[in-house]
Amino acid sequence: MEQPHPGCRGAEAVLNLQPGSSISVAHHPLFGPHDDLILLELDEKLLPHILHQRVTLRGQPDEDAVLCTPSKTYGIKFVGNSNSVFLIPPSDHPILCKASEDHNGKGHIQQASASVIKVAPGSMELVEVAPRLDKLRLLLSENPYRSEEALQFEDVDGMEKRITGLYTWDDLVDKIQASDEELRTGLMAFSAAEIDGYWRIVDEEYMGKLLMALFPSSVLNDWSLNALNEDEVVRVLVQDGFPQKLAHHCLSVYGSKVGEGVNGSCLWSLDERRVCVHFAREILRGGKRKMESLMEEWRHKIPEGLQASFDMLEGEVLTEKLGVDLWVRAFSVSALPLTPAERFSALFKERAKWEWKDLQPYIRDLKVPGLSLEGLLLKYTRRIQPTLDAEPIFSAR
Amino acid sequence: MQIQIKCSCSEESCQEWAIVELQGAIEIQPSFQNRLHNLEIGQLCRPSSPENYTFTVGYHELTGSKVTLKKPFLVLKKKKTINFEQQSSEGDSTGTELEVVGIIRHRILFKTRPKALISKPQPVVTKRATATGSSAPIK
Numbered sequence: 001m002e003q004p005h006p007g008c009r010g011a012e013a014v015l016n017l018q019p020g021s022s023i024s025v026a027h028h029p030l031f032g033p034h035d036d037l038i039l040l041e042l043d044e045k046l047l048p049h050i051l052h053q054r055v056t057l058r059g060q061p062d063e064d065a066v067l068c069t070p071s072k073t074y075g076i077k078f079v080g081n082s083n084s085v086f087l088i089p090p091s092d093h094p095i096l097c098k099a100s101e102d103h104n105g106k107g108h109i110q111q112a113s114a115s116v117i118k119v120a121p122g123s124m125e126l127v128e129v130a131p132r133l134d135k136l137r138l139l140l141s142e143n144p145y146r147s148e149e150a151l152q153f154e155d156v157d158g159m160e161k162r163i164t165g166l167y168t169w170d171d172l173v174d175k176i177q178a179s180d181e182e183l184r185t186g187l188m189a190f191s192a193a194e195i196d197g198y199w200r201i202v203d204e205e206y207m208g209k210l211l212m213a214l215f216p217s218s219v220l221n222d223w224s225l226n227a228l229n230e231d232e233v234v235r236v237l238v239q240d241g242f243p244q245k246l247a248h249h250c251l252s253v254y255g256s257k258v259g260e261g262v263n264g265s266c267l268w269s270l271d272e273r274r275v276c277v278h279f280a281r282e283i284l285r286g287g288k289r290k291m292e293s294l295m296e297e298w299r300h301k302i303p304e305g306l307q308a309s310f311d312m313l314e315g316e317v318l319t320e321k322l323g324v325d326l327w328v329r330a331f332s333v334s335a336l337p338l339t340p341a342e343r344f345s346a347l348f349k350e351r352a353k354w355e356w357k358d359l360q361p362y363i364r365d366l367k368v369p370g371l372s373l374e375g376l377l378l379k380y381t382r383r384i385q386p387t388l389d390a391e392p393i394f395s396a397r
Numbered sequence: 398m399q400i401q402i403k404c405s406c407s408e409e410s411c412q413e414w415a416i417v418e419l420q421g422a423i424e425i426q427p428s429f430q431n432r433l434h435n436l437e438i439g440q441l442c443r444p445s446s447p448e449n450y451t452f453t454v455g456y457h458e459l460t461g462s463k464v465t466l467k468k469p470f471l472v473l474k475k476k477k478t479i480n481f482e483q484q485s486s487e488g489d490s491t492g493t494e495l496e497v498v499g500i501i502r503h504r505i506l507f508k509t510r511p512k513a514l515i516s517k518p519q520p521v522v523t524k525r526a527t528a529t530g531s532s533a534p535i536k
């Protein structure tokens with residue numbers, strides 16, 4: 001058998017072994033447990049993120065670490081291997097250079113060899129997971145932005161401001177196990193706004209005040225609710241005493257951008273459903289109401305030009321028959337946990353049995369990588385369907 | 398808490414490491430337990446037939462092949478750093494760093510039943526049967 005180039009001691013010798021050749025495989029001079037060397041199994045498509053240093057591990061000391069690319073989150077698990085996995089580094093690797101020099105003098109360099117630095121007990125594997133955003137809602141609820149805060153003027157030196165429960169973007173990245181993109185999406189879903197560098201959930205009552213200022217102004221200025229000029233709206237709301245940041249926030253929470261206006265300012269269209277739901281929630285904050293009473297007050301409250309219909313309240317309210325009356329109470333999907341196990345637990349705590357048409361609005365937002373809605377139902381519910389044409393009923397497993 | 402996975406590899410690729418994998422474990426003669434460094438494990442041969450590799454450990458000969466991994470492995474090195482400059486609010490000044498030191502795309506995998514070569518002298522390193530006690534490696 002031919003020997004490869006003498007002095008060739010590493011992975012290359014193994015990987016490029018030619019037919020008709022042989023090499024010795026030996027323990028490296030620095031052979032040992034090397035617990036600091038870890039194998040991570042990685043999908044080829046994640047490699048560019050690694051090479052460009054866009055991958056981080058995130059988590060608090062008491063949490064299981066997750067691996068985050070710019071847009072996805074992965075759980076990490078260790079998978080043992082009962083085989084003997086001999087790990088052979090390349091010959092000129094910095095880890096090993098020093099040792100090679102030390103040992104060059106001694107002994108005989110006869111044939112080419114490959115040196116095993118350690119026997120790997122296993123490797124880390126990645127599993128795509130949903131971002132852990134329940135904690136985000138928890139943190140942001142510690143100190144929501146309220147009217148009282150808005151009324152305070154510029155920071156006066158020495159003035160005490162309540163600074164607990166305030167989180168900057170960097171604080172959130174540090175504490176939440178989610179990728180940057182998922183974190184941003186989560187913040188949008190919670191209608192959070194960045195105020196003075198801190199991400200805040202704005203108190204609903206305060207948002208109501210903004211809305212109530214918007215409508216009279218739109219009538220006064222003859223604005224079309226489908227083509228509101230951003231600069232104009234913000235200007236008027238600031239004149240009314242609202243911080244500029246929150247005027248913008250009002251538009252993004254209750255409207256959608258529809259284009260660009262005359263002087264480069266954005267055009268917004270108010271979302272009828274979002275506005276109407278806001279007013280219904282306001283009414284039901286005071287407790288449950290009879291259907292007729294709710295509908296009457298609701299129609300009374302919503303501004304001119306908007307139409308309210310009960311189906312807008314899907315995923316926001318639950319109805320129950322008490323005697324001859326139909327009662328409505330608030331139960332918003334936006335207040336429920338985001339993780340499937342906890343979501344179903346909360347739903348079945350509220351109601352033991354659900355019909356599909358009632359259940360659907362409360363679970364359609366659940367996203368679990370690798371699991372469809374049907375899969376979720378199979379996993380977390382028991383389905384009862386007395387006859388083929390009867391409505392299926394879902395209860396806890 | 399965030400730990401960035403550092404990578405000082407070039408754009409094209411990281412340095413490639415190799416894996417030689419076999420079922421079971423190797424056994425070192427007791428007198429050599431403390432002199433592992435540079436101790437030979439076995440001879441890796443590639444006979445003329447290009448697909449096969451043989452690995453001779455002690456008086457066992459294993460047959461295997463070079464397999465391309467479906468998903469590559471990254472070799473990461475974990476480092477504990479002590480940062481004297483940074484004073485965080487918790488007063489903790491140590492951190493952990495992870496760095497990519499290599500990539501593995503192939504392994505030489507031996508999963509056949511070892512063939513005993515009985516004419517060799519008593520070896521220092523021998524191949525032990527699989528951990529389960531059975532020497533049949535077929536799954």
